[in-house]
Amino acid sequence: MDTNLWIRGPLGPDASARRTRVCKNVLVVVPTVAAGTRLLDVLPLVEADFRAQALFTVPHTTDVWPGLGDFVRAQGGLAVPWQQAVRHRWDLVLAAxxxxxxxLDGPILLLPHGAGAAMSRRYSRKAGGAQVPTTGLDRELLTYRGRALPAALALPHEDELSLLGRLCPEALDRAEVTGDICLDRMRASLPFRHQYRQALGVPDDELLVTVSSTWSPDSLFGRLPRLCRALLDEFAHVALVLHPQVWTVHGRRQIAAWLSDCPGLRLIPPDEGWRATMIAADWVIGDHGSTTAYAAATGRPVTLATCPDVREGSIAAVVREHAPQLRRNRGLAGQRAEAVDRAAVLQNAVLPAITSRPDAAAPALRALIYRLLGLPEPSHAPAAGAVPLPRHG
Structure with missing residues (x-):
């Protein structure tokens, strides 16, 4: 083995001569910012334990996805080169x-990185011209050469068990319904709406409109890039939440240039802040992405600006069924009123579509983590904490 590949951390050659504590090693796999941010919700359930050590890795090189290395370094955790990560036996691998x-070698806990383990789009955006529908729970994703990959598969909803049983029965005995920790954190954050609005510079008696867009040409930002400019003509406070993939593929400078005619726009960074901004919003205009669904599940008035071909029965389909559609030939203020009138019905439909275990994800996920680590759980009760104050550009 080429020891030049090994960082001088708590593992690898001569690690016993360097360690202060002997710990179970937990690897946090960050192939995208979206996956990384979801794992940062889960990591606090174990990383404060003196018996565990968390390490991060970016698959292959950071050059594959620009900015990903910066995201990992910003977390302040110990980063392990991919060449080292694939040569080590891990006590636990966290993946989203x-x-x-x-x-990777070690028991894998696999979580979804958005709303639901079964994705809303009928066809994968990563397979151009795909003709076979996919869900995210398919055999081709969850197995390798006849072997089920995850040691544990965390599902937000009971209904996903039956879908998994049809599509990949080999993984069914590894699945556990845990709920959705992202949504639980948003629900825990609702009492701090005033503080979030203050951080965004929005007075209590004024409206905040938040535009929510996933990535791809059929997303809101892909189809309606000038919507923020139109909103700023009618509303003093507008925020834009873009999927991390938009930032990664197009770059911070280009996004800022595209929005240069939107003075005063609150541009929310891709790593954190979108949840607080959704909670702070008085009206969310979105698309089929997870951020829009999460906003609806927390009671925000939502209007759909675009919603492409989504899977029947998916979370996005539920949002589409109950949320009003944006009509460009009508005044925006009146459309907000319609969204407000339908917000409660929308929430009552979307919340149970995302999770069948609301506010239960932290204890369920911690129990799963410690079972895989082979350690008894800490005595204190785990909790899904409130999200931090938002930043904006």
């Missing part, structure tokens, strides 16, 4: 993406 799982 199907990518690169066959390369």
């Amino acid at each position: 993406s199907h990518r690169h799982l066959p390369d």
Whole structure:
């Protein structure tokens, strides 16, 4: 083995001569910012334990996805080169993406990185011209050469068990319904709406409109890039939440240039802040992405600006069924009133579509983590904490 590949951390050659504590090693796999941010919700359930050590890795090189290395470094955790990560036996691997799982050695806890383990789009955006529908719970994603990849599969909803049983029965005995920790954190954050609005510079008696867009040409930002400019003509306070993939593929400078005619726009960074901004919002205009669904599940008035071909029965389909559609030939103020009138009905439909275990994800996920680590759980009760104050550009 080429020891030049090994960082001088708590593992690898001569690690016993360097360690202060002997710990179970937990690897946090960050192939995308979206996956990384979801794992940062889960990591606090274990990282404060003196018996565990968390380490991060970016698959292959940071050059594959620009900015990903900066995201990992900003967390302040110990980063392990991918070449080292694939040569080590891990006590636990935390993952929120199907990518690169066959390369890793150790029990894998796989979580979804958005709303629901079964994605809303009928066809994968990553397979151009795909003709076979996919859900995210398919055999081709969860197995490798006949072997189920995750040691544990965390599902937000009971209904996903039956879907998994049809699509990949090999993984059914590894699945556990845990709820959705992202949504639980948003629900725990609702009492701090005033503080979030203050951080965004929005007075209590004024409206905040938040535009929520996933990535791809059929997203809101892909189809209606000038919507923020139109909103700023009618509303003093407008925020824009873009999927991390938009930032990664197009770059911070280009996004700022595209929005240069939107003075005063609150541009929310891709790593954190979108949840607080949704809670602070008086009206969310979104698309089929997870951020829009989460906003609806927390009671925000939502209007759909675009919603492409989504899977019947999916979370996005539920939002589409109950949320009003944006009509460009009508005044925006009146459309907000319609969204407000329908917000309660929308929430009552979307919340149970995202999770069948509201406010239960932290204890369920911690129990799963410690079972995989082979350690008894700490005595204190786990909790899904409130999200931090938002930043904006």
